[in-house]
Amino acid sequence: MFPVHRRNLLKTVAVSLPALMAQPAEGRVTRAGHVRGVLTGARALVEALQSEGVECVYGIPGAQANEFWDTMKQRGLPYMLCTHEFAAATMADGYARSTGKPGVLAVVPGPGATNACTGLGEALLDSIPLVALVGDVARGEKYRSFQVHEIPVHLVMEGVCKKVLRITCVDEIPGVVHDAFRISQEGEPGPVAVMVPYTLLIETAHFNAPPDSGVGRFWSDDCFARAVELLACQKRRIGIYAGLGCMDHSGNLTAVAEMLQAPVATSVSGKGVIDERHPLSVGWGYGPAGSRVAEEIFAGVDTILAVGVRYSEVSTGFYSIPEKACVIHVDSCADNLNRVVPATLAVHADSGLFLSALLAESPRVARPDNPRLTGCIEAARVRQSAVHRASHAHPRKGVCGFDPMHLILALNEARSEDSLVFVDVTVSEHWAAEAFTVRLPRTYFNPTDNQGMGWSIPAAIGAARVHPGRQVFTLTGDGCFLMAGQELSTAARECLPVKFFILDDHAYHYMQLLQDAAYDRTTATHLARLDFEALARGYGVDYAVITPGDDLLPTVAGILAHPRPMLVQVKTEYTSRPVRWLESTRARYTKELSVGQKLRFASRLGVRSLRIRDSSD
Secondary structure (H helix, E strand, C coil): CCCCCHHHHHHHHHHHHHHHHCCCCCCCECCCCCEEEEEEHHHHHHHHHHHCCCCCEEECCCCCCHHHHHHHHHHCCCEEECCCHHHHHHHHHHHHHHHCCCEEEEECCCHHHHHHHHHHHHHHHHCCCEEEEEEECCCHHHCCCCCCCCCCHHHHHHCCCCEEEECCCHHHHHHHHHHHHHHHHCCCCCEEEEEEEHHHHCCEEEEEECCCCCCCCCCCCCCHHHHHHHHHCCCCCEEEEECHHHCCCHHHHHHHHHHHCCCEEECCCCCCCCCCCCCCEEEECCCCCCCHHHHHHHCCCCEEEEECCCCCHHHHCCCCCCCCCEEEEEECCHHHCCCCCCCCEEEECCHHHHHHHHHCCHHHHCCCCCHHHHHHHHHHHHHHHHHHHCCCCCCCCCCCCECHHHHHHHHHHHCCCCCEEEECCCCHHHHHHHHCCCCCCCCEECCCCCCCCCCHHHHHHHHHHHCCCCCEEEEEEHHHHHHHHHHHHHHHHHCCCCEEEEEECCECHHHHHHHHHHHCCCCCCECCCCCHHHHHHHHCCEEEEECCCCCHHHHHHHHHCCCCCEEEEEEECCCCCCCHHHHHHHHHHHHCCCHHHHHHHHHHHHHHCCCCCCCCC
């Protein structure tokens, strides 16, 4: 408390006067999305975000953004402080993937923006809608040379965002924010950056900004009739390949599969678009990189209906996808069509609209139940499950550690049906994609096409912030933990009961698998042995360790039920268990080498096989 005397009273009036003058004459938001009244730029920005239904802004305040953060507090817009801007983008990503709505982050220019780039790049390549509020230096008549953080941030953002919107005067703020939310969701979703010079946050203007017209859903019926004609041919053996674009249309996708009696495979990002216990679900992929069930069942398919999915390098195992006689490819983004897999028919249309229209054609395309197909799928699942549960030899005698697949199976069995599962960039991500049985949309998440290590830790925290009561956990490695482990302090501060399962083998094992096969040695893959218990104590989270002597299923179930955030060290020893994705990728890569390149690799391996001692590090 400061003493009440004339000087402090005058200070209070002086500081409060601009805010009092900025109060709107007609209330805050007169109707959904309508920002109206005499407001500061910061107030207009906050109200525009509130009108868009924003539940949390993730980020770190700074000199160019303090007015915005103070206004968020004043107006009751929830926010969450993280420890690094990579986490701000990734937390917003976790929010977006788990809710289906754009995630929002706020960073300062310069290092704040550049730190966020990896997370924004992940969202760009994985088609995740984000709105990044990026502070900017003073512009226009208030510009001065050599300002702090003055790098060409808009050029940096252009490389990792779908679009960059630059605000040049205060009265543009609500309209640009509405545009950003719409653009982030239309067509191919992705991050949109909104650059706000900090000087505009304290300027005032009279606003009368109506709501945006809403997100457009593209539909072109030019090719739809042809698609129906192809699918109506009863001789065709149809398989559906569904991606993230179907995530909010699970019911219609399942109904179409039943109508066509078509097995459904998904991309990794698409896991959950159909209940994976449905008799027609076969897992992810449909080539040698995907699940065994999908490859086996789709071997009998001659017509692919690909909906809301891209044939990216990761989801195809370096493009090792089998050719099919007929491919009908449906996507809301025209640029995704005829890129990797030539389409017999390319349909530029929103996935949801296409599926709804196709269901209306049931009299023409529907097929009778096919118990032989569902019987084959169930038998293939049983065989795949046996392979997953089988034990494999450890490569080193006398070494004892958990096979990560057995942990994945225990997690799959112990978790609740609506738990939010975040898998990181480890070799185990490929086993997890095969073995996790995902029953609900927006419950399984993996950074697919940018492969940012450490992604799962802040992404899980960002999702937990807006899903109170939901079970949230990550599966990550010790190398990934070193990238983003400091965010455990955020989970502790916010009392978010996320469980962080860390596969601890003291190495970048993924790189070891890639390097050893190609070079007969590894380089720069050994990590320090971390004291995870001390780290957990330092970050303020609880600690548990899983060792081979533990009864795995009840141990995992107890950890998931724990009411506080917890770091779980899993002492891991990778076995000889094959990784289908790696084997497929390696085979495809080798096939594309020239004769000279193959000879160079072979001669180098031959020479190194004669070495007396291991030169790996």
